Structure formats: C-alpha cells, structure tokens
Amino acid sequence: MEELPPKIPTGMQPDPKDVSFDLALALSSVVSVRTEIPNDAFTAGSLGTVRRGHGVVIAEGGLILTIGYLIIEAASIWMLDANGRAIPGDVVGYDQETGFGLIRALGPAGLTLLPIGQSGDLSVGEKVIFAGNGGRTQALKSRVVSIREFAGYWEYLLDQAIFTSPPHPFWGGGALIGADGTLLGIGSLFVQDSATPSEPLDGNMVVPIDILEPIIKDLMTSGRSQKPKRPWLGMFSA
Numbered sequence: 001m002e003e004l005p006p007k008i009p010t011g012m013q014p015d016p017k018d019v020s021f022d023l024a025l026a027l028s029s030v031v032s033v034r035t036e037i038p039n040d041a042f043t044a045g046s047l048g049t050v051r052r053g054h055g056v057v058i059a060e061g062g063l064i065l066t067i068g069y070l071i072i073e074a075a076s077i078w079m080l081d082a083n084g085r086a087i088p089g090d091v092v093g094y095d096q097e098t099g100f101g102l103i104r105a106l107g108p109a110g111l112t113l114l115p116i117g118q119s120g121d122l123s124v125g126e127k128v129i130f131a132g133n134g135g136r137t138q139a140l141k142s143r144v145v146s147i148r149e150f151a152g153y154w155e156y157l158l159d160q161a162i163f164t165s166p167p168h169p170f171w172g173g174g175a176l177i178g179a180d181g182t183l184l185g186i187g188s189l190f191v192q193d194s195a196t197p198s199e200p201l202d203g204n205m206v207v208p209i210d211i212l213e214p215i216i217k218d219l220m221t222s223g224r225s226q227k228p229k230r231p232w233l234g235m236f237s238a
Helices: 023-027 216-222
Strands: 030-036 050-059 063-067 076-080 086-094 100-105 127-131 139-152 156-165 175-177 183-191 203-208
Touching: 023 127, 030 063, 050 183, 063 183, 076 100, 086 216, 100 216, 139 203, 156 183
Parallel strands: none
Antiparallel strands: 030 050, 030 076, 050 063, 063 100, 076 086, 086 100, 127 139, 127 175, 139 156, 156 203, 175 183, 183 203
16 A cells, blocks of 8 residues: 655645635645656666656646656656546656656546646745645645745756745645645755755745746647757766
C-alpha cells in the first residue's frame, strides 16, 4: 500500500468562510500524479523511477499543468481526481527553462478546472493557499514571503520566483491559489531560505504562472518551447 501524504493540521487549513470564492470547487481541480520511469532513463538515478506529486486542471479536455520533474521520461502516468477516480494520462510537453510540464488526461471527462490568474499582481505579504490533491486536508494557508530570482545548479533560472511560507509538506506540482481563486503558480521545491538567501525560513519555491502563456501553444503542438535556448557558462568548485 502506498504511503499517503500527511494531512495538514486543521488550524492551518483554509476556511471557506475566509475566502470570496468556492473553496471546495477550486481545490477539486488539483489531481494527484504518479509516474513510472524506466530504470535506464537518464533521470532515474537523480529523480527516481517512481515519482509522486500533484497537477492542476487548467483547460477543458483534461489539460493538466504540473511541475516537469514529475513527468520527465515517464513511461506511464496515472492520476486521481477529487472523487478518487484513477485516470491515465500522456505527456503533452515539458519546458526545461520554466520547469512546467503538461499532461493530457485520457479518462473521464468533467474534471474541474482552475482559472489561470496573474502572478505578476502578487505582492510580498499576500495570503495564498498552497493546495495538493485531497481537498482541505491537503490545503495550506500560506503567505508570500518574497518574490525574487532563483538560480538552480542544473542550469535553471527564474527571474520572479515566488516563495511562500509555511511550507507544504508535499509540494511538487501543487497549486498556488490567490485570494481571487485563480491559479498563480505551481509548487516546485522546498527551501530553507524562502524570505532572503541569508535568512533561514522554511518555505516553498513556486513557479509563477505568468511564464506559461508565452510557451503553452508550443508545448501543446510540439511538446517543447520553440524559444532559443538560454546559453550557460559556469563551473563547480570543491
């Protein structure tokens, strides 16, 4: 039996009375994602051969946005919707520069979608909800603690990464939901410097939704962005 993610403590879960949108409906747009990767895949050693996280339904026809490391080299994808239905999926596209991944659900129609918002309107200090699949028991009241550049050693750079705290315990592919009930980002990482690089504060790094729009058509038609590759130059030191 697979281990279930820990439930968010009741006092840290969002209250429907505190939001201006249908909280249950918004949370039902988040699906669980489970992928299996061949043992000889390039990323098997670093990311594992079984990966679990979340995805968010963003368009009719079962188009699901997730974080790309869950679906890189996936041989099979299975999801659970808010009603516990198991749904197979296919990879639509992956963008290394943003980290976004797209999945197409192949199962039942009628999945609830979450409207896409504008992450550029977010400000430090704003209250948000970090949601995984599972309704309120997997949803966390959180706050934006910084919006700044994030650079990863794996040739990854975001100009306006969103950092939230407290951290969600099962963050990969989770939905960052704003005060208006729209999708503002996709959960990517657990970090210990969410406020500033020099100030210890546990939190999550979230990929902002605004950087999806310029690439989504390319991802849906060719599986990857057609933008010129970002050049990289660097070194490791012992």
